[in-house]
Amino acid sequence: MSQVQVLKSLEGVLESFLEKVVILKEERLQVLEGINRLDDIARSSEDGFDVTDKVGDWFADHNQWINEQILRKGDVNRINGILNEIKNQINKTPDASPASRKISSEISRWSDSDMIKQSPERAKTSKQKIVLKRGSEDISVLNEPTLIDFSKTLMHCDMMLKRFSYKKLHILSVLDETLDKAKLQKDKQALILSAFIIYYLKQNAYKVEPYVKRLKEAERLFKEVK
Amino acid sequence: MMLNTSEKAYCLALLALKRKDYRSAVEQFDKAAPYFKDDKEFNLYRESTRLLLAVKLEVEHIEDEDRLEIEETFQNG
Numbered sequence: 001m002s003q004v005q006v007l008k009s010l011e012g013v014l015e016s017f018l019e020k021v022v023i024l025k026e027e028r029l030q031v032l033e034g035i036n037r038l039d040d041i042a043r044s045s046e047d048g049f050d051v052t053d054k055v056g057d058w059f060a061d062h063n064q065w066i067n068e069q070i071l072r073k074g075d076v077n078r079i080n081g082i083l084n085e086i087k088n089q090i091n092k093t094p095d096a097s098p099a100s101r102k103i104s105s106e107i108s109r110w111s112d113s114d115m116i117k118q119s120p121e122r123a124k125t126s127k128q129k130i131v132l133k134r135g136s137e138d139i140s141v142l143n144e145p146t147l148i149d150f151s152k153t154l155m156h157c158d159m160m161l162k163r164f165s166y167k168k169l170h171i172l173s174v175l176d177e178t179l180d181k182a183k184l185q186k187d188k189q190a191l192i193l194s195a196f197i198i199y200y201l202k203q204n205a206y207k208v209e210p211y212v213k214r215l216k217e218a219e220r221l222f223k224e225v226k
Numbered sequence: 227m228m229l230n231t232s233e234k235a236y237c238l239a240l241l242a243l244k245r246k247d248y249r250s251a252v253e254q255f256d257k258a259a260p261y262f263k264d265d266k267e268f269n270l271y272r273e274s275t276r277l278l279l280a281v282k283l284e285v286e287h288i289e290d291e292d293r294l295e296i297e298e299t300f301q302n303g
Contacts, residue, residue, distance in 0.1 A: 036238070
């Protein structure tokens, strides 16, 4: 798997997780969006802007909250607090327009609503879980190695041996390089050539344990990448 | 009783996630961090978003490099 493929796979997992978070929190997001919008209106009101129409629009959009019981107690308190801020700003104005007075009474109606007062503390810990599922893994069809494949591998190993033995006097120096290449670059040909050399050395009574250890480590890393 | 800066930022971060605007989400999560730094859920969303943005930038970077190499090859024949 290339670096880009690994990154794209991670990107997909993270994006999927965050999409599920959004879906799970859809209802809360609507509430938060509404509270945030009301908060913006209150800030405009503090800055001296006429927010009558905006509050009217907010009520039109969120009046159903009174009946739908989607608000937590904390939300209700927060909304009431912000609405009271707005109401105080409206009441500060001595010559409030009829529309402003209507909004003020609408705020009182909202705050006094029995439904709002009795809004139950919604179970914050409703045991909802986010489950990330992944599709079945692609199982690449194992191609049975043919004689031609083996012959090609031998040829590649021979070329690699020629390349690595250039200006080297001993086969152990070559083995050292092939093992490094196998380990660092997770190179299959280098892994095979290393094993080949080690077996050859073993047949010729060399002490090969340290090289076998390195070969196993390289093999482990190669399998991880694969 | 109005929202404090961090609460507002957390809210905006979640709304940015909904729009898939991950860059804005990270910015808002950072603003919200002082108030929510001990909130496990907040930290999970923040770190996931940060990682996702970093991954997206890295993928873009690698793909840009490939594109440059191809363009260079064509320019030089």
